[in-house]
Amino acid sequence: MDFELSDDQVALCDGIRDLCQGRFDIDTVRGLADCGGVDRQLWGELADTGVFSLVVTEDEGGVGLGWAEAGLVFEQLGRALVPGPLVGTLLAAEVIDDAVVGFMERPYGPALVEYPEVIDALLVLDRDGVWRVDASELSVEAAQSVDPLTPVGRVDLLPQGEQLMDFCYGWANRAVFLNSALQVGLATGARELAVAYAQERQQFGKPIGQFQAIKHKCADMYSREEVARAALYYAGCVMDVTHGPGLPADPGGYLYFEGCTIELGDTLGDREHQELVRAVSGARILAAEAADHNGKDCVQVHGGMGFTWEIDAHLYLKRAWALTPQFGSLDRHADRIANLVGADPLGHAAPLG
Incomplete structure (x- = not known):
């Protein structure tokens, strides 16, 4: 492969x-x-x-x-x-x-x-x-x-x-996926900005990126970004299998809105649908966390001036904050994944509680 x-x-x-x-x-x-x-x-x-x-x-x-x-x-x-x-x-x-x-x-x-x-x-x-x-x-x-x-x-x-x-399930997954892609990009941009500054800012006669505290922070940023990117790419592959050109726009299943659950079809037991839920919601959680944490770490790497308007670090963090609440909270997406925990090998969802 x-x-x-x-x-x-x-x-x-x-x-x-x-x-x-x-x-x-x-x-x-x-x-x-x-x-x-x-x-x-x-x-x-x-x-x-x-x-x-x-x-x-x-x-x-x-x-x-x-x-x-x-x-x-x-x-x-x-x-x-x-x-x-x-x-x-x-x-x-x-x-x-x-x-x-x-x-x-x-x-x-x-x-x-x-x-x-x-x-x-x-x-x-x-x-x-x-x-x-x-x-x-x-x-x-x-x-x-x-x-x-x-x-x-x-x-x-x-x-x-x-x-x-009169269908919306496919649209919801598409929106979540694209939102996640934007956030992976934010995580990358924040990490690149932090690393560039760590390489040029001198302290005690050497770049601050050579100090362990900064070096490890930048490494953590890269790790989060790569994990989120891997989840995003996998979700894209699953999306193409279930939502690709020529395929039905709405495969059915369940969609979670605030305060209610909407049953859109009897396909929760299908393996493809379960994998779509895991992939899209999993990527959503990892991408949002990567964008948020990398934005915060980027501000920290820049020190005191990282909090100022003139430095671009705050733009990545604020964009992450603006994107994260869209298309379902992280708790809602975690619930989507949790509802599939315990599904048997044939794909039938186990009852909760």
Whole structure:
């Protein structure tokens, strides 16, 4: 079995990395905080490269790649701190053309909507399916965001909107997977920033990276990043088996929302579904923890100035904090995995309690 990326996948990563370095350098990204987090021209360039049509079939005008490749691309976008409703716009590519699209679960009460000033539409996921709410229907109040590059607005009541489809399970897994890819990229970017500083900052006549306390911290950052990346890549492979081009968008199963469990089909006993739950939720937990801890360690490696606005370390940590609550808390994903513990070899879930 070959665990290395193919030549085409390496070329894809290199191409997106070059695009990010050329068009989304850190100064440009910082400047986007003043225009709602999205520059329409730069966003159009992302769309023109096929970022949002990666998993749309070629017959439908897309690139025709798989979810594994989408994960690679979103990893690079996270590494470069590219802001914007990336997940929602990719998920919406099959149903909404040429739009900047947000994506969220339907809240049970007031909610925060990301990028309210720039989105054209909002895709809302609930127990009945996926709904489109036009931005013009939203009544948004200004709200404070933890991430300066992820502006949010408060919505007291979310309109019902137009139903686009009556299934949602596949969409939930896709959103979780793409969110995890962004967080693996954040973990990488934070580690790279910390290591670069540790190599150049001198103390007692030598780089601080030569001191054990800093050296071990950077090694821990790399270990977390690699474990999360391995889980992400495996989840991408499982996604392609269960959600790939030409396969049903909704394999059935169970989806967990706050306060309720939705049964979407009698397929919990299927081995593929169980493996999908383990892979996607496992990657979600590891990626979120890697992004959070690496962001904190990056700040620590920079010392006192790591807490200042001028140093980029805080941007990785704040983006991690903004992404982690999305598409289910880590406890919810841990519960998804725990519910499969004790399943017998034939794939039948054992009763809990």
